[in-house]
Amino acid sequence: MAESHSPMEQFEIKTWIPIQIGDFNASFTNSSAFMILAVFAATALMVFAVRPRAGVPGRWQLLAELCYQFIAKMVSDNIGKEGRPYFPFIFTIFVFVLFGNFIGMLPYSFTFTSHIAVTLTMALVIFVLVTVIAFIKHGFHFFSFFLPAGVPIVLSPLMIAIEVISYFTRPLSLSIRLFANMMAGHTLLKVVGGFVVPLGIFGVVPVAGLVAVTGLEFLIAFLQAYIFTILTCIYINDAINLH
């Protein structure tokens, strides 16, 4: 009973279909189901809504075009022309995180972006990719990234230490920002929701709060997807242009 009312219960990973491949547990869980749902929803918008290929777009096609132009502009503003090959990669990150966040806003659904395993995996892949791009583009010259030009020699050990630490904490900050935001918002909703029934007639106060916080959560759902994507752009830009 206490277990089922815990605000953390909504983050529970429940195995739907146990799958075991060798030593690996690849079970199909509620998290997997909502990832697949996000893929379907994103595909429905991005592929099927633009099927008419209308010169004057309808609502859904316009929405898909807006997403495309939003990310295309983000890539060209932050990386420039060289960012073009990474556009599908960045776009997929945005759409995947955005749909994960938004689908998580539905009651009784599951938010896969509220799990550190998911966000950290994405952040690590981005981190490794960015580092590989930097090495391919610049070779060992890449290490000059850790010592910005014009820094006095005396300060260089300190600067290098700071730059190295900030570089290697990137995946952590990137993943924890998204996971913590999504988890905190959903927990807050659940905690405030728990006050409604015990307060009786005064339950309208937390309900009003819930309405406001739900609106805020939709904003955060978009904003976190945006931040995650734009930071990816900035990291790729750093790799290509080295400051």
Place this chain on the structure above:
Amino acid sequence: MPQFDVTTFLPQIIWLVISYLVLYFLMAKVALPRIGGILEERQARIDDNLDAAQSLRNESNAEAEAYEGSMAEAREQARSTIYDATQEMSADSARRHEELGERLSGELKSAEQRIAEAKLEAVTGIQDAAASVAAQATERLIGIKPGEEAVARAISDAFNTSVKESG
């Protein structure tokens, strides 16, 4: 916190990779080229229409200029035609005026001459008639037929005196 249950990490990561890759291929191979194509096509159509509008505008500007030019030319031509016509007409009327004046003065002169002749004739006729009447009257009164020359002289003198008296 369920987030730190390490046993759930592997299935999450595996399904994350699967669904991300599926979405990536759907986006990279289908959705993005399609949307990009639509946007490009629309941009191309807008550019085409703008070009067409621009060329039509240039054309109409040229037409308007040509129209203005031909209007100005026609106006100039009309003005010169009117000037020529006015000039011609005034020259013509001056010529005719002169002709008419000449003719009139000629006619006046001939009329004056005719009047003078008629007057002279009349005066002469009157004198002759007066002479013959005076001669006959004298013959009846006194029975003497005066000489023709004397009568004529007397009539002429009397006539001249009467003309002088009557002014």
